[in-house]
Amino acid sequence: MMMQTRTSPTFSMSGGAAGRCQEERSRHGKRTINPSTRNREKILLSSHEFQLFRDLIKQRAGIALSEDKIELLKARLTKILRRKGLRNFREYHKVVSMDASGAELSDLLDAITTNLTSFFRESKHLDFLTRKAMPDIMIRRRRDTDRTIRIWSAGCSSGEEPYSIAMTLLDTGFFSSVWRLSISATDLCTDVLAKAEKGIYEHDRISTVPPPLLKKFFKKGINRASGFVRVKREIRQHVCFSRLNLMEAFPWREPIDVIFCRNVMIYFDKSTQERLINQFYRHLRDGGYLFIGHSESLTGIRHNYRYVCPTVYQK
Numbered sequence: 001m002m003m004q005t006r007t008s009p010t011f012s013m014s015g016g017a018a019g020r021c022q023e024e025r026s027r028h029g030k031r032t033i034n035p036s037t038r039n040r041e042k043i044l045l046s047s048h049e050f051q052l053f054r055d056l057i058k059q060r061a062g063i064a065l066s067e068d069k070i071e072l073l074k075a076r077l078t079k080i081l082r083r084k085g086l087r088n089f090r091e092y093h094k095v096v097s098m099d100a101s102g103a104e105l106s107d108l109l110d111a112i113t114t115n116l117t118s119f120f121r122e123s124k125h126l127d128f129l130t131r132k133a134m135p136d137i138m139i140r141r142r143r144d145t146d147r148t149i150r151i152w153s154a155g156c157s158s159g160e161e162p163y164s165i166a167m168t169l170l171d172t173g174f175f176s177s178v179w180r181l182s183i184s185a186t187d188l189c190t191d192v193l194a195k196a197e198k199g200i201y202e203h204d205r206i207s208t209v210p211p212p213l214l215k216k217f218f219k220k221g222i223n224r225a226s227g228f229v230r231v232k233r234e235i236r237q238h239v240c241f242s243r244l245n246l247m248e249a250f251p252w253r254e255p256i257d258v259i260f261c262r263n264v265m266i267y268f269d270k271s272t273q274e275r276l277i278n279q280f281y282r283h284l285r286d287g288g289y290l291f292i293g294h295s296e297s298l299t300g301i302r303h304n305y306r307y308v309c310p311t312v313y314q315k
C-alpha cells in the first residue's frame with residue numbers, strides 16, 4: 001500500500017507555531033521528529049546509489065542516463081520515496097529490484113520518462129504514409145488473403161501519435177471496403193497508456209489537428225467535460241493500447257506493415273538502438289516501412305533496411 005505524504009495543516013503557520021511543529025522534544029528531553037517533518041528532510045543520493053539506479057534503468061528499460069542526470073533523477077525519485085514513506089534511495093532500490101510483479105519498476109519508469117508528444121507531430125511522415133507507403137503496401141499485398149494492415153506505434157505516449165495515424169488513414173478512404181486497419185500502440189509507462197485509452201484531451205492539445213479532421217473525428221465535451229475533447233469511437237476502435245517494454249521480446253505473431261518508433265530511441269545507447277532496430281526488422285513484413293524521429297538516425301548502426309528518405313526506412 002502506498003503511503004500518502006501529507007503536510008500537516010500547522011506546517012504552514014508562521015513563527016513559533018511552525019517551529020514547534022518541526023521539532024518536538026519528548027518528556028525525556030530526547031529529540032523526536034514529527035513524521036511529516038521527517039518526510040520533508042532532504043534525502044541524499046550518493047554517486048554509488050545513482051550508479052545503482054542507472055544500472056537498473058539501463059538493464060530493465062534500455063534508458064541510458066548520463067552522469068549529469070543525477071539531480072534530475074534525485075528530484076523525480078525523491079517524490080516517490082516520500083510517497084512511499086521510504087528513508088533513503090538504497091531502501092527504494094531494494095524495493096524495486098525485489099518486486100517480481102514489475103509494478104514498482106513501472107512506477108519508477110513513469111517518473112523518469114519524458115512523454116512529450118502532440119497530435120500530427122512530424123506530419124511529413126503522415127503525408128508520406130498516405131501518398132507512398134500505403135499505396136505501395138496495398139499493391140504488394142493485392143493477392144494476399146489476409147486483409148488487415150497492421151501498424152505499430154512503439155513508444156506511443158498518451159496516444160496522440162496512433163490517433164493521428166488512424167485519423168489520417170481513415171480520412172483517405174483506403175479502408176472503406178476491402179482493407180481493415182489495426183493499430184497496436186504500446187508504451188512502457190502505464191500513466192500515459194491510461195490517458196491514451198480514454199482518448200480524452202484538454203482543448204489546448206488539439207491546436208495541431210487539421211480543422212477538417214478535428215470536426216470529423218473529435219467530440220466536444222459539454223457541462224463538466226467542457227474544455228475537453230474526445231477522439232470518436234470510430235477512430236478509437238482501430239487502436240489497441242498495451243504496455244510493452246521495448247527491451248523485452250515482442251508479442252506479435254503476424255508481420256507488421258508499418259512501424260512508427262519516433263523520439264524513443266534517443267534515450268538508448270547505440271548498441272541498444274542497434275538491437276532494437278534489428279528486432280523491428282524481423283517483425284516487419286517484406287516491403288514494410290519504419291519511421292523514426294526527425295532528430296534520430298540509423299547512422300553508425302548495422303542494419304539491412306533500405307534507406308528511403310531521411311527518417312524513413314524500408315525492409
Ligand SMILES: C[S@@+](CC[C@H](N)C(=O)[O-])C[C@H]1O[C@@H](n2cnc3c(N)ncnc32)[C@H](O)[C@@H]1O
Binds near residue numbers: 118158245261262
Ligand atoms: C517522447 S515520447 C514519444 C512519443 C511519440 N512517439 C512521439 O513521437 O510523439 C517517448 C516515449 O517512449 C517511451 N519509452 C521510453 N523507453 C521505453 C521502453 N524501453 N519501452 C517502451 N517505451 C519506452 C516513454 O514512456 C515515452 O512515452
